[in-house]
Amino acid sequence: MSRKFIWIILMGLCTSLVARAQISESLPKAIEQMKEVPVYTSFPFGAIKPVGWLKTQMQADLNGFVGNLDKLVPDLINDPIYGSGRLHKNSKAKDLGNNKEGDAEGDEQYKWWNSESQSNWWDGYLRNALLLNDVKHIARVKKYISDILSTQDADGYLGIYASDLRYHFTSENGELWAKATLYRGLLAYYEYTKEPQVWNALVRAVDNVMTNYPVDASHPFDTGKNYNGGVGHGLTFTDVLDRMYQLTGEEKYLDYALFLYLDYSKFYAWERDAQLTNALNKEYKLNCHAVHTYEHLRPMIVAASASEDVKIKKALMEYLRKINTVTTATGGAIGDEWIGGREADATHTGYEYCSLHELLDSYGVLLQRTGDTALAESIENIFYNAAQGARHPYHSCIAYLKTDNSYQMDGTRNGDAEPGKTQTRYKYSPVHQDVAVCCAPNAGRITPYFLQNAWMQGKNRTLIANLLMPCRLDTRIDGNRVCIENQTEYPLKNEYKFVITLERPMDLTLKIRRPQWAEGVICSESYKEEGQYLIFKRKFNSKDQVRLSFKTNVRVVKGIKGEHYFFYGIQAFAYPLKFIEEKGRQYIDGFTDYFYKPVENTRYKYIENHRSIYRNGKLEVFLLNEVTGKEEKVELLPISQTILRQAGF
Incomplete structure (x- = not known):
């Protein structure tokens, strides 16, 4: 169905927030x-x-x-x-292959x-x-x-x-x-x-x-x-x-x-x-x-x-x-x-x-x-x-254990010395048997x-998209099979195409959550807003589409201890550190434990004039190099694409 795009854009600036989204006023x-x-x-x-x-x-x-x-x-x-x-x-108690370091005492568990x-x-x-x-x-x-x-x-x-x-x-x-x-x-x-x-x-x-x-x-x-x-x-x-x-x-x-x-x-x-x-x-x-x-x-x-x-x-x-x-x-x-x-x-x-x-x-x-x-x-x-x-x-x-600022992954937290201990949780493994297979x-x-x-599903059989992800809902309403597929690359891109497939045309109410970080909405059709939801209520035909994107800017989110994090949309970004990869225990068919040591000790400090720009899936920001004392343009990657990293500045 061809519709003229309706543009609704709310302009916003890079904001600084405390990371406590789960506690809303409501x-x-x-x-x-x-x-x-x-x-x-x-x-x-x-x-x-x-x-x-x-x-x-x-x-x-x-x-x-x-x-x-x-x-x-x-x-x-x-x-x-x-x-x-x-x-x-x-x-x-059986021998489970774990070293029991950090566990409570007693074999009964x-x-x-x-x-x-x-x-x-x-x-x-x-x-x-x-x-x-x-x-x-x-x-x-x-x-x-x-x-x-x-x-x-x-x-x-x-x-x-x-x-x-x-x-x-x-x-x-x-x-x-x-x-x-x-x-x-x-x-x-x-x-x-x-x-x-x-x-x-x-x-x-x-x-x-x-x-x-x-x-x-x-x-x-x-x-x-x-x-x-x-x-x-x-x-x-x-x-x-x-x-x-x-x-x-x-x-x-x-x-x-x-x-x-x-x-x-x-x-x-x-x-x-x-x-x-x-x-x-x-x-x-x-x-x-x-x-x-x-x-x-x-x-x-x-x-x-x-x-x-x-x-x-x-x-x-x-x-x-x-x-x-x-x-x-x-x-x-x-x-x-x-x-x-x-x-x-x-x-x-x-x-x-x-x-x-x-x-x-x-x-x-x-x-x-x-x-x-x-x-x-x-x-x-x-x-x-x-x-x-x-x-x-x-x-x-x-990783069994991980930190936001992950400077080393060779057993202990960021390489901390732990005399008399055998901490191994800070590594990558398909099993982690030496700790616990949990x-x-x-x-x-x-x-x-x-x-x-x-x-x-809400009242009056309203279909509610609470989480944004590539997925397909398949259900029935009044005996009519209803399939809605969210075709999206989210969170890499903030664009979504909801494709509705029906056995026969019917009246539907769709509610799609508008994220808190969304500063503007671009949509293929008109809608109403109710709280944090966009509401689409009309008669749908099979293969109708609701095309939607959310506009955003780079956000700076402040952590509990005052660290500054860079976000674009839902994604957090981090500076990826260069590393040396070492293999540990070898399992079947190439499954292996991996350890990582850094080959650089670069640390960056947040500055107000960070001049951050989102470009092609990456963030370009200006930060203070703590070693040289100079401002540098630094490229940040989504935290999901990193191994060793600095995420909080």
């Missing part, structure tokens, strides 16, 4: 008004699929470390911990570790395979589903413990955690295939938990005064309960989620940041293992939705403010490995890939519950900057979870 009220039913309805898994560069990247991952982790660490992934190898009273590695990997692997419709990998997924369902007991138990241990713990355990990681993947598979045997198995398995840990008559989180990190991870069983509620409308699942959060808040917890008392305390600083801290945001969100107690909603808002203080401008929240009461810093605080995934997922849950668009901005920031910037640009591997599986999960939040 969020406190939105949280206060949260109810059991979310503001938006999420689409079933599989309704949103990748296209363009995102599909290409996912396929490369599936051909790479995501699709081969079971071959890279077969002893861990093939451990029959859910079946013939279930844990019992005489079970001993290592007994359940394989369940996390396996189930998080399968969750990400099966989502990638299904979204890409990869026949070879889907065949493996189907066998896995059949095998795992065959381990379910007659009473519905589906987990890692033999009958002499299950549900009877006074110390560290992975009962609920092993179930949460497994059931999340099973739920995705069910939503995609609608296979009744998978759903029936899930219903029986969740009922088995609620029967053996009855509401208000048991204490799943009362496990003594020693390390209980696996128990804390188990609080994310609320992920399963929340999804079961949304699929069925049965309030028993939300009631149980609320029970779990309140029980967790009553007893000693090694990972205590999200406990109600601590979350409410404005003087309390986040201190614990970062992955727990960010994943526990989701149980708080679900509990706040399910409860009339205003204290939980206040605690949630205060918790978000605390997370904001530990997050860098690129979305990288402290995770190296404990937060330790610190504030985010471009050089001195690192972030873990697991933490990036968990915080992104938590913001997605809150976005659905509140409809607050600043959360969508934060999700994109995490994915396109911190997460893409912690992937290797051309090898199939990821970040590689979560790197396989993050893209499918990111995709899942691209589109949501």
Whole structure:
């Protein structure tokens, strides 16, 4: 359909902002008004699929470390911990190949570790395979589903413990955690295939938990005064309960989620940041293992939705403010490995890939519950900057830990001397077995979870594009098949073509989020604006297109510690440092660990008269060379294209 372009451009200047986009002025009220039913309805898994560069990247991952982790660490992934190898009273911790540096003391945690590695990997692997419709990998997924369902007991138990241990713990355990990681993947598979045997198995398995840990008559989180990190991870069983509620409308699942959060808040917890008392305390600083801290945001969100107690909603808002203080401008929240009461810093605080995934997922849950668009901005920031910037640009591997200012990647943080320690997390690896096989599986999960939040549905069947990315929504409205494909190179380019395919013409309302950084809009047709959304409401014909671009300028965003970051659109830019690449451990078929040492010690300082220009995917800026004391024109690249770099100036 040919339409005259309508130009609407709002002129703006390069701005200086504090990087706290997830705390909008409207969020406190939105949280206060949260109810059991979310503001938006999420689409079933599989309704949103990748296209363009995102599909290409996912396929490369599936051909790479995501699709081969079971071959890279077969002893861990093939451990029959859910079946013939279930844990019992005489079970001993297995040799997982990790050096245990930086871990909490005690071997009990290592007994359940394989369940996390396996189930998080399968969750990400099966989502990638299904979204890409990869026949070879889907065949493996189907066998896995059949095998795992065959381990379910007659009473519905589906987990890692033999009958002499299950549900009877006074110390560290992975009962609920092993179930949460497994059931999340099973739920995705069910939503995609609608296979009744998978759903029936899930219903029986969740009922088995609620029967053996009855509401208000048991204490799943009362496990003594020693390390209980696996128990804390188990609080994310609320992920399963929340999804079961949304699929069925049965309030028993939300009631149980609320029970779990309140029980967790009553007893000693090694990972205590999200406990109600601590979350409410404005003087309390986040201190614990970062992955727990960010994943526990989701149980708080679900509990706040399910409860009339205003204290939980206040605690949630205060918790978000605390997370904001530990997050860098690129979305990288402290995770190296404990937060330790610190504030985010471009050089001195690192972030873990697991933490990036968990915080992104938590913001997605809150976005659905509140409809607050600043959360969508934060999700994109995490994915396109911190997460893409912690992937290797051309090898199939990821950094376990990464800093915004990444001056060295040979084990320790920026080459810091650590006498008596064997820190190895600051490197690139497809596995990271010497630390823990957790970040590689979560790197396989993050893209499918990111995709899942691209589109949501509002009132009156309004279709809402919350996240900007190359993807295709495939759904039905009033029996009419509706497909909308966002053809874009975003974030490299801020241009989008939404192609609508219909079985028959129909009235539709589309809402497309206008990013906070957008200073102007160029669109192929007229629209209305409502908050941060562009609204298109009319009768659409098949193959209609909405062509759209957002105008922007170079922005300077100020970090918590005063560092200056350069952004264009959603992308953060960094000065790439020259390096020497060294290979480490060799795996199968060329999978390798990589270490990087700098061959230059150039550091730049921000100046007000930076005269920044965006040109051909790069930024040209003037900065002060700290070595020579002179101003220089410097070329910055998107942070996703860098290995060693300076991002904060």
